Amino acid sequence: MNANNELLSIADATARIRAGKYFSIAGDESALAQLPRGNWIGGTIPYFMTAAGGCTSRDQVFVTEIPAHGETPRLRLCDLDALPMICHNAPDNGFTLLILPAFSQAHERFAHDAPNYEDMYMKPLAGWIAGIHLDDLGKRTPKVFLGETGEMSDQVAAVIDVPLPAEKMARIDIINLFRQGDGDAITFTEAGFSAEHCLVNGQPAVLSDYLTALRIDTRLPLVADYCGAMINVSFKAVVPSEQRVDFYAPVFPGQVYRIAAPVHDYVTAFQEAIPSGIDGLTFSCNCILNYLHSNLEGRRTAGVTGPITFGEIAYQLLNQTLVYLSVEG
Amino acid sequence: MTDIDLLYYVLELEQPWQILQIRDDLRSRQIDVWVGTEPPKKSWIFGRKPPAEEAREYVWRHANLGTMRCVVHASIPVRANTANLPWCGKADMPFTRAMALQVATMISQGMSLQRVCVVLDMPVEELWKFRRRLDSGQGGLATDGPTATTPAKQSGSPGLVADPDDPVWEKLLDGSANIDIRILSLKLLLTKMREQMQAITDQEVRLLKRYELQRYFARNEKQLGHELAQLRRH
Numbered sequence: 001m002n003a004n005n006e007l008l009s010i011a012d013a014t015a016r017i018r019a020g021k022y023f024s025i026a027g028d029e030s031a032l033a034q035l036p037r038g039n040w041i042g043g044t045i046p047y048f049m050t051a052a053g054g055c056t057s058r059d060q061v062f063v064t065e066i067p068a069h070g071e072t073p074r075l076r077l078c079d080l081d082a083l084p085m086i087c088h089n090a091p092d093n094g095f096t097l098l099i100l101p102a103f104s105q106a107h108e109r110f111a112h113d114a115p116n117y118e119d120m121y122m123k124p125l126a127g128w129i130a131g132i133h134l135d136d137l138g139k140r141t142p143k144v145f146l147g148e149t150g151e152m153s154d155q156v157a158a159v160i161d162v163p164l165p166a167e168k169m170a171r172i173d174i175i176n177l178f179r180q181g182d183g184d185a186i187t188f189t190e191a192g193f194s195a196e197h198c199l200v201n202g203q204p205a206v207l208s209d210y211l212t213a214l215r216i217d218t219r220l221p222l223v224a225d226y227c228g229a230m231i232n233v234s235f236k237a238v239v240p241s242e243q244r245v246d247f248y249a250p251v252f253p254g255q256v257y258r259i260a261a262p263v264h265d266y267v268t269a270f271q272e273a274i275p276s277g278i279d280g281l282t283f284s285c286n287c288i289l290n291y292l293h294s295n296l297e298g299r300r301t302a303g304v305t306g307p308i309t310f311g312e313i314a315y316q317l318l319n320q321t322l323v324y325l326s327v328e329g
Numbered sequence: 330m331t332d333i334d335l336l337y338y339v340l341e342l343e344q345p346w347q348i349l350q351i352r353d354d355l356r357s358r359q360i361d362v363w364v365g366t367e368p369p370k371k372s373w374i375f376g377r378k379p380p381a382e383e384a385r386e387y388v389w390r391h392a393n394l395g396t397m398r399c400v401v402h403a404s405i406p407v408r409a410n411t412a413n414l415p416w417c418g419k420a421d422m423p424f425t426r427a428m429a430l431q432v433a434t435m436i437s438q439g440m441s442l443q444r445v446c447v448v449l450d451m452p453v454e455e456l457w458k459f460r461r462r463l464d465s466g467q468g469g470l471a472t473d474g475p476t477a478t479t480p481a482k483q484s485g486s487p488g489l490v491a492d493p494d495d496p497v498w499e500k501l502l503d504g505s506a507n508i509d510i511r512i513l514s515l516k517l518l519l520t521k522m523r524e525q526m527q528a529i530t531d532q533e534v535r536l537l538k539r540y541e542l543q544r545y546f547a548r549n550e551k552q553l554g555h556e557l558a559q560l561r562r563h
Contacts, residue, residue, distance in 0.1 A: 116521075227519045
């Protein structure tokens with residue numbers, strides 16, 4: 001399904017980089033640090049979906065080749081001040097891949113503000129949130145890399161802008177197996193990565209109390225309906241003692257959320273959900289929560305491969321969703 | 330005409346409004362003008378007489394005077410009617426009406442926010458704040474005067490993408506025209522814009538939103554055949 005995207009040894013990835021092509025690369029920090037300088041951006045994560053199935057590796061890297069059709073792609077690190085202009089500065093025809101370090105201010109600001117960035121939704125923007133091995137939580141920080149200079153950062157974004165000729169166009173789409181369940185409508189009066197109060201069917205409630213009382217399985221995300229696109233907000237923690245619920249993406253006022261209906265067999269459901277005719281994907285990524293909750297280690301997702309990430313970007317930040325980008329025409 | 334008379338003229342200040350104080354800083358290229366209803370004192374030694382009526386203090390960025398930034402510090406009596414005064418703004422808005430209209434006109438003509446900031450010499454955070462307030466319905470542009478914001482039209486292929494003034498865009502934004510959407514970016518954009526339109530009552534800002542949506546369709550018409558076919562039926 002994914003052309004030229006695969007898990008490689010450091011030696012093989014090095015050879016590819018030295019051939020002068022352009023790449024987005026995912027891998028453990030120690031693996032990425034061994035790669036030579038070249039035309040690549042990278043993000044840390046040791047979990048991958050490969051053609052053989054889901055796997056964990058600290059000494060291999062997942063290499064996504066970026067098509068260069070004539071005009072040269074532009075690679076850079078992008079700080080907090082420049083992030084709001086990412087779509088405005090994108091090619092008039094083309095696409096942008098963005099990698100953000102999890103837990104950074106850039107990640108948080110993007111999550112909150114991206115929907116209001118200038119030219120957002122006008123130009124294709126995809127990407128992922130760099131993470132770490134779950135055993136390294138608290139010991140290491142997620143990072144991005146700029147292959148041109150060898151720089152790495154746990155605070156800024158890595159970006160590649162890819163111009164396309166007029167006859168081609170980039171398309172971004174998602175596969176989200178979660179649908180809104182039949183339960184209560186939950187709304188929020190403020191945006192945020194955490195919430196204490198909410199409205200349940202229009203009535204004030206304390207969200208942590210609500211989730212605890214109904215014994216909600218918090219492996220199931222909140223789901224909002226965006227004109228037919230199901231958009232998840234995943235639960236990170238429920239802290240009843242502090243009457244607080246934390247999320248992996250912000251909730252927004254104006255959206256009606258419902259707890260997702262369960263998905264009983266992710267792989268089967270994924271196979272059924274994948275649209276016909278998607279082939280030769282330029283980029284894709286899927287969520288670590290899907291990987292863990294659905295036991296995807298060793299299991300395949302219909303040949304759609306890529307890093308398993310701490311968040312996904314399809315214009316805005318998503319959770320528990322597979323994002324893919326294709327170039328058509 | 331004296332310099333002060335000229336300032337009254339360019340700021341469109343009329344009775345009972347008075348210029349109370351001016352501070353110009355040529356080095357930082359900014360002129361600050363204090364405006365109120367009290368006449369200026371010949372000497373500052375005794376200080377200002379407290380206003381007879383309770384007044385609120387506001388600070389707004391006004392349209393530039395040549396290459397100089399202009400900031401208006403206004404002392405507005407609570408019961409004063411300031412509707413349509415161009416040197417005045419709305420409470421909690423960063424700009425006077427004249428400046429807000431100028432910024433909105435630039436944006437509607439397709440100028441990027443970054444470019445607007447460069448041309449008007451203002452920090453981008455100020456402009457973002459203004460833009461967010463418009464989008465959330467907290468600010469407006471409409472006056473009783475002639476409309477200045479005539480957004481630039483984006484041309485799609487003739488007959489494929491409706492003209493920006495076509496009522497189909499308002500219908501799509503207010504939900505009265507519901508279409509099946511296949512393109513993810515349109516689903517996300519329309520969700521955002523419908524939520525904004527629920528809060529926006531200002532007609533000029535609503536017009537800007539219609540033009541923004543039409544611009545999206547004109548730009549992406551190659552991918553939007555399914556959606557455009559449905560819009561033509563509305």
